[in-house]
Amino acid sequence: MKNTIEQALQSQELKYQVLEDTTSRMVIRLGMGMPNGRFDVYIDVRSEPGQVLIFTVFPALIPENQRMRVAEFITRANYGLIIGNFEMDFNDGELRYKATYFYDDTFPASQTTFLKSLYTCFHMMDRYLPGVMAVTYANMLPMVAIQQVEKNSNPRDN
Secondary structure, eight states: OHHHHHHHHHHTTOOOEEEEEOSSEEEEEEEEEETTEEEEEEEEEETTTTEEEEEEEOSSOOOGGGHHHHHHHHHHHHTTOSSOEEEEOTTTOOEEEEEEEEOOSSSOOOHHHHHHHHHHHHHHHHHHHHHHHHHHHSOOOHHHHHHHHHTTOOGGGO
16 A cells, blocks of 8 residues: 555655655655645555545644634534544644545555545645634634635535
């Protein structure tokens, strides 16, 4: 699986750094610039039990006094999402979008599956970033921010 992921990243001409590479686990980091911002992306490949986890991390920590409001925003965003979800660490304010999948003999590793999951993470964080910023820094109500983010697109299609 490790080779499959590295080949997929190379096929997209994405620059990346391997942070950890053991027989049971590989962790890769890359940066991604999108229309609404730049994100750090972490790919965690766990050979046993055959898991791939992809995290797209929001570019700043959510201030402590805004975490409940952002929690409401991401709960509203998460409702009905098909692939992946937003998560926030209440201790430090880290916000991320996560997509995961399993692979084994019946569902072998594939570049296509990996790339679809990777690009879903990029696009979902980019799509919702303006809403997170509006809730966090412009004091917009989470419900209003979600309505604005989703008015021209249907994120449930991802």
